[in-house]
Amino acid sequence: MPEITVREALRQAMDEEMARDDRVFLMGEEVAEYNGAYKVSQGLWEKYGDRRVIDTPITEYGFTGVGVGAAMAGLRPIIEWMTYNFSAMAYDQVLNNAAKTLHMSGGQINVPIVFRGPNGPAEFLSSQHSQALQSIYAHIPGLKVVSFSTAYDGKGLLKTAIRDDNPVMFLECELMYGWKDEVPEEEYLIPFGKADIKRAGKDVTLISYSKPVRMVLQAAEKLAEEGIDAEVLDLRSIRPLDEESIYKSVRKTNRCVVIDESWPFASVGSHVAWLVSTNCFDDLDAQVEFISSEDVPMPYNHTLELAVQPSVEKIVKAAKKVLYV
Amino acid sequence: MFTKYHPTKGEMLQILSPEGKIINTKFQPEISTEKVLQAYKLMVYTRTVDLKTVSYQRQGRMYTYAPNFGQEASMIGTGFHMNQEDWLVPSYREMGAFFHRGVTPTDIWLYWGGHEDGAKFPKATNTLPISVPIASQIIHAAGIGYGLKLQKQKGIVYTYFGDGGTSEGDFHAGLNFASVWKAPVIFICQNNQYAISLRQEKQMASSNIAIKSLAYGMPGIQVDGNDFFACYSATQKAAQHIEEGKGPVLIEALTYRRGAHTTADDPSRYRSKEEEKIWEEKDPILRLKRYLVAQKLWSEEDDTKLTQQYEEEVEAEFLEYEKYPPYELNDVFQYLYNTMPDDLVKQKQEYEKYLAWKESRS
Ligand SMILES: Cc1ncc(C[n+]2csc(CCOP(=O)(O)OP(=O)(O)O)c2C)c(N)n1
Numbered sequence: 238m239p240e241i242t243v244r245e246a247l248r249q250a251m252d253e254e255m256a257r258d259d260r261v262f263l264m265g266e267e268v269a270e271y272n273g274a275y276k277v278s279q280g281l282w283e284k285y286g287d288r289r290v291i292d293t294p295i296t297e298y299g300f301t302g303v304g305v306g307a308a309m310a311g312l313r314p315i316i317e318w319m320t321y322n323f324s325a326m327a328y329d330q331v332l333n334n335a336a337k338t339l340h341m342s343g344g345q346i347n348v349p350i351v352f353r354g355p356n357g358p359a360e361f362l363s364s365q366h367s368q369a370l371q372s373i374y375a376h377i378p379g380l381k382v383v384s385f386s387t388a389y390d391g392k393g394l395l396k397t398a399i400r401d402d403n404p405v406m407f408l409e410c411e412l413m414y415g416w417k418d419e420v421p422e423e424e425y426l427i428p429f430g431k432a433d434i435k436r437a438g439k440d441v442t443l444i445s446y447s448k449p450v451r452m453v454l455q456a457a458e459k460l461a462e463e464g465i466d467a468e469v470l471d472l473r474s475i476r477p478l479d480e481e482s483i484y485k486s487v488r489k490t491n492r493c494v495v496i497d498e499s500w501p502f503a504s505v506g507s508h509v510a511w512l513v514s515t516n517c518f519d520d521l522d523a524q525v526e527f528i529s530s531e532d533v534p535m536p537y538n539h540t541l542e543l544a545v546q547p548s549v550e551k552i553v554k555a556a557k558k559v560l561y562v
Numbered sequence: 563m564f565t566k567y568h569p570t571k572g573e574m575l576q577i578l579s580p581e582g583k584i585i586n587t588k589f590q591p592e593i594s595t596e597k598v599l600q601a602y603k604l605m606v607y608t609r610t611v612d613l614k615t616v617s618y619q620r621q622g623r624m625y626t627y628a629p630n631f632g633q634e635a636s637m638i639g640t641g642f643h644m645n646q647e648d649w650l651v652p653s654y655r656e657m658g659a660f661f662h663r664g665v666t667p668t669d670i671w672l673y674w675g676g677h678e679d680g681a682k683f684p685k686a687t688n689t690l691p692i693s694v695p696i697a698s699q700i701i702h703a704a705g706i707g708y709g710l711k712l713q714k715q716k717g718i719v720y721t722y723f724g725d726g727g728t729s730e731g732d733f734h735a736g737l738n739f740a741s742v743w744k745a746p747v748i749f750i751c752q753n754n755q756y757a758i759s760l761r762q763e764k765q766m767a768s769s770n771i772a773i774k775s776l777a778y779g780m781p782g783i784q785v786d787g788n789d790f791f792a793c794y795s796a797t798q799k800a801a802q803h804i805e806e807g808k809g810p811v812l813i814e815a816l817t818y819r820r821g822a823h824t825t826a827d828d829p830s831r832y833r834s835k836e837e838e839k840i841w842e843e844k845d846p847i848l849r850l851k852r853y854l855v856a857q858k859l860w861s862e863e864d865d866t867k868l869t870q871q872y873e874e875e876v877e878a879e880f881l882e883y884e885k886y887p888p889y890e891l892n893d894v895f896q897y898l899y900n901t902m903p904d905d906l907v908k909q910k911q912e913y914e915k916y917l918a919w920k921e922s923r924s
């Protein structure tokens with residue numbers, strides 16, 4: 238199987254879906270001639286032209302809203318936000334329009350649209366450009382929210398997102414675009430609502446999603462050196478959430494650490510930790526530990542920005558805590 | 563001036579030709595020779611800092627940086643008119659205006675170099691930090707202007723943004739509010755004709771940006787943004803207009819970013835060498851120098867000496883900057899609320915415990 242980058246996997250997913258369905262088009266800042274700020278749409282404009290790969294003026298509110306309208310008219314837009322930080326400008330279009338139209342039209346008008354772009358901290362981007370905003374979107378009924386931690390998952394999930402009849406928030410990470418793993422040449426899709434065990438183990442369940450999964454796997458290796466066998470569960474899809482897989486793993490290991498790079502308050506991670514505490518109460522041998530970013534805006538300084546995020550060390554410490562070692 | 567250069571006429575105010583000749587005496591600004599020389603020096607200084615900063619970035623001594631090269635007249639021609647009580651509400655490409663207010667290269671490097679102190683500007687008053695979310699500052703400018711007016715305080719708000727920023731709703735809201743309330747704001751669009759790679763024709767169908775002022779019932783004017791005199795003169799007129807209580811003005815300074823969008827960008831992907839050459843000929847510093855030399859106010863020798871002096875000064879300042887004390891963990895928690903709430907205090911203590919644990923393991 239060829240190893241490809243996350244960037245290439247996402248590009249392939251869009252390319253395949255655009256070839257398959259003429260209603261699919263890509264719109265956003267710098268996506269066409271420049272091939273995307275992070276080069277995810279490399280070559281698509283050359284292949285599909287101005288009609289289907291569209292550079293927009295800088296108005297996130299504008300092109301997000303135009304996308305929602307185009308979806309209402311029967312098209313299947315992929316809206317690229319240069320980063321999820323700029324989705325803040327388009328929030329009303331997502332919250333009050335994309336997420337509500339099917340409901341408010343009594344089921345008549347659906348909005349099949351994908352909002353994608355890098356989310357969460359990268360490097361040297363400071364407080365306004367490093368935010369992990371999934372918890373804000375996961376909070377909203379009417380949206381689907383998915384993330385991935387490998388090129389394989391990214392491609393399969395993006396294809397599913399494009400074919401979905403609802404608005405989908407598709408979360409990427411700048412630092413992951415260059416990551417590589419095996420992706421088959423033949424077509425495949427990954428359904429929403431299915432978590433994936435990235436490492437099987439019996440002593441403790443480490444639950445995460447998106448970019449931190451790689452760090453969690455590294456922590457699991459560190460723990461293995463100390464004789465601790467951790468299971469790593471990658472949620473992938475946040476809404477819908479695969480609760481069964483979560484409980485199954487925790488019922489096996491009886492211990493759980495949740496790792497989420499967003500802020501702690503009312504977050505995806507705190508929600509999952511609460512679900513585990515409630516639904517696996519009798520199976521737990523220790524309280525659930527939760528690692529998030531510190532409850533502060535992202536510092537610019539590199540040492541400090543790393544300091545406020547989850548780290549291998551923090552995960553190891555939490556895992557040992559729930560194991561009382 | 564605003565009638566003569568009404569934006570519907572499609573005529574741009576130019577006073578100094580690219581050859582350095584005064585071609586429009588009627589609208590020459592009121593400015594002393596001494597001040598013109600000062601402004602020229604500031605333009606050269608800004609360029610020195612700018613080019614050196616790009617080279618420090620290339621050497622791995624600085625993170626990403628947004629160059630100002632080529633826009634010196636547009637930012638300094640407009641910004642040089644700011645007084646102490648005025649406000650600077652910036653985006654990220656008006657370093658010369660920052661220097662005029664007393665911001666130092668060290669402050670700028672601290673900002674782009676990733677130090678939180680880079681937003682403090684200890685020597686400058688009424689100067690907001692660099693703002694990267696496109697256009698959000700335009701509405702703040704209207705709000706600050708309104709605030710000054712309500713409190714009967716002196717001062718004019720100078721806000722800067724790019725051509726790209728005019729597509730955001732913030733631009734509309736900012737101009738609309740300021741004009742309804744006759745707020746003392748000069749809206750300065752540095753139209754360098756690109757939003758990253760997207761050229762102006764793909765951003766807007768209007769023939770120029772100044773014309774957008776009409777919808778808000780305020781004067782607007784397009785000026786040659788590479789002509790110091792045109793920029794200064796229009797700003798002076800705008801300030802007069804505001805002082806007469808007539809409300810805000812939109813100035814479009816047509817210029818060209820000779821460098822990259824940021825150090826992470828490669829402009830050869832979206833613009834031609836020929837185009838760059840055309841704008842090299844129209845360079846704002848070269849143009850003002852030609853004028854000053856022809857007036858016998860300046861010479862090539864003066865210029866060489868000045869550039870060398872600035873290069874040495876800037877180099878020395880950068881070496882000092884590199885010794886700046888590192889940012890402390892405490893500061894991550896420190897500026898979040900006026901007084902640190904209990905939960906944050908607890909979080910900080912937990913973090914310190916974690917650090918101690920980490921220390922004990924290594
Ligand atoms: C709200 C928002 N959207 C997108 C970006 C990414 N971005 C940074 S600079 C830029 C182009 C801005 O162009 P313009 O306003 O013309 O200013 P210039 O860079 O040319 O000075 C874009 C799209 C951003 N910083 N903020």
Ligand SMILES: [Mg+2]
Pocket residue numbers: 724725726752753754755756757758
């Ligand atoms: Mg521009």
